Amino acid sequence: xxxxxxxxxxxxxxxxxxxxxxxxxxxxxxxxxxxxxxxxxxxxxxxxxxxxxxxxxxxxxxxxxxxxxxxxxxxxxxxxxxxxxxxxxxxxxxxxxxxxxxxxxxxxxxxxxx
Amino acid sequence: xxxxxxxxxxxxxxxxxxxxxxxxxxxxxxxxxxxxxxxxxxxxxxxxxxxxxxxxxxxxxxxxxxxxxxxxxxxxxxxxxxxxxxxxxxxxxxxxxxxxxxxxxxxxxxxxxx
Numbered sequence: 001x002x003x004x005x006x007x008x009x010x011x012x013x014x015x016x017x018x019x020x021x022x023x024x025x026x027x028x029x030x031x032x033x034x035x036x037x038x039x040x041x042x043x044x045x046x047x048x049x050x051x052x053x054x055x056x057x058x059x060x061x062x063x064x065x066x067x068x069x070x071x072x073x074x075x076x077x078x079x080x081x082x083x084x085x086x087x088x089x090x091x092x093x094x095x096x097x098x099x100x101x102x103x104x105x106x107x108x109x110x111x112x113x114x
Numbered sequence: 115x116x117x118x119x120x121x122x123x124x125x126x127x128x129x130x131x132x133x134x135x136x137x138x139x140x141x142x143x144x145x146x147x148x149x150x151x152x153x154x155x156x157x158x159x160x161x162x163x164x165x166x167x168x169x170x171x172x173x174x175x176x177x178x179x180x181x182x183x184x185x186x187x188x189x190x191x192x193x194x195x196x197x198x199x200x201x202x203x204x205x206x207x208x209x210x211x212x213x214x215x216x217x218x219x220x221x222x223x224x225x226x227x228x
Contacts, residue, residue, distance in 0.1 A: 032215055043205060044219040090157070094215045101170070102147075102217060104157045 002027045004093045006105035014113045019063075019078040021108045023091035026072060032094035033074045034102075035065055039087045047089075050074060061085070086112045118220035120206050126226045132194040135223045138187055139208030147217060148181055148191050149205040157205075163189065164211070196227045 007022040025031055035047040048059025055067040065076045074091060091105040119138040127133055139146050147162040161171040166183045174181070178197070183189040193200055203224050207217040 034216065036219075041224075043221040044207075046216060046218070049216055101159065101162065106156055 002031065002093045002095055002103050004033075004091050004103050004105045006089075006091050006108050008108050009106065010109045010111065012111040012113060013081045015083055016080050019076070019081045019085065019110065021076040021089050021091075021110065023074045023076065023105060024072050025074060025091075025093050027093060033065075033067065034092040034094070035059065035063070035074075035076050036090045036092060037087050038090065038107075044090065047076070081110075081112045083112050083114065086110055118206055118208055118218055120204075120220035120223050122223060123221060124224045124226075126228065127196055128228050129197055130195045131227075132192065133196045133200075133225060133227075135191040135204050135206075135225070137189045137191070137206030137220060139189070139206070140210075140218055141187065143208035143210045143218075144186070145209040145211060145217075146183060146189050147207040147209075148189070149207065150202045151205060151222070152202045160191070193225075196225075198227045201225055201227050 003026040005024045013019055030052050033050040036044040037047050038044050047063050048057045048065055050057050050067045058064045063076055063078045065074050067074055088107045088109050090107050093103045095101040118140055121136045144165050148160040150158045150160055158173055160173045161181045162169055163183045166186060179193055181191045203222045205222045206220045209215055209217045
């Protein structure tokens with residue numbers, strides 16, 4: 001069975017410093033993994049996705065994530081945080097069975113300090 | 115494409131009233147998902163359709179909830195009668211089979227039941 005764990009419920013960084021949001025997954029098969037961002041009172045926007053191509057995935061707004069099979073991790077990073085990055089971030093694994101169901105992590109709320 | 119469209123964006127109703135939420139998926143997508151998001155329970159999958167057919171409704175809370183997809187471009191989620199505990203943000207998402215299963219989310223309907 002697939003599962004996903006976001007290791008931090010809250011992360012605070014100063015503007016201009018690096019961002020690291022951690023995600024571990026469990027899957028019996030080669031997973032599809034996603035990161036979504038949700039700004040306050042908004043819907044979920046796709047940041048990036050991993051689908052068994054390159055292990056380093058680049059997304060929008062300067063975010064990237066690296067798929068590490070040996071560590072079963074898919075951490076999200078950004079070199080320099082911006083105030084507009086303050087939001088909730090969800091790590092997601094797609095169920096491998098042709099159903100395309102998502103398993104959501106519990107979310108990490110990112111706070112960016114001026 | 116305009117993306118996934120949901121209406122209304124906000125709904126305030128009184129307990130016992132019928133509520134109907136609407137969703138138009140991205141044209142050509144053959145999967146449609148309904149989610150509910152609350153602070154206490156996070157994101158929950160309620161039901162999803164493939165080619166207009168309900169595939170898994172195990173997440174529907176109880177018989178007060180029903181969902182239909184009469185054609186490929188329209189779906190409804192109905193709550194009858196509504197209760198205060200149904201207050202949440204309801205999201206619709208769509209995806210295309212044969213792809214990576216990436217889901218694209220609508221902006222959500224914020225429901226408040228008084």
